[in-house]
Amino acid sequence: MNTRSSRLTVTFSHPFVLAGYADELPAGAYEVIVEEELIQGLSFVAYRTAATYLLVHGKGCRAGRTELRLITQNDLETAQSRASGFDTKQKP
Numbered sequence: 001m002n003t004r005s006s007r008l009t010v011t012f013s014h015p016f017v018l019a020g021y022a023d024e025l026p027a028g029a030y031e032v033i034v035e036e037e038l039i040q041g042l043s044f045v046a047y048r049t050a051a052t053y054l055l056v057h058g059k060g061c062r063a064g065r066t067e068l069r070l071i072t073q074n075d076l077e078t079a080q081s082r083a084s085g086f087d088t089k090q091k092p
Helices: 073-084
Strands: 003-012 028-038 047-057 066-071
Touching: 003 047, 003 073, 047 073, 066 073
Parallel strands: none
Antiparallel strands: 003 028, 028 047, 047 066
């Protein structure tokens, strides 16, 4: 299967949390890796997202460790919205 990946940097101006992870992450710049796979059988080239990861560099007692956290595009957008102070979703 043909795959490709891209990297982008996302900056959070405030601490944030991600769905499925208990700890709060500090504000700062984070690298996001998006892996895509080629959709076979089409008459044109198209890719679909296979996985999205957020790289989290360890601090304190975890310094030197890097964690690859599996997230969704929705998780990322929600975290960005909350960290910016413009969260439009109602909290339970």
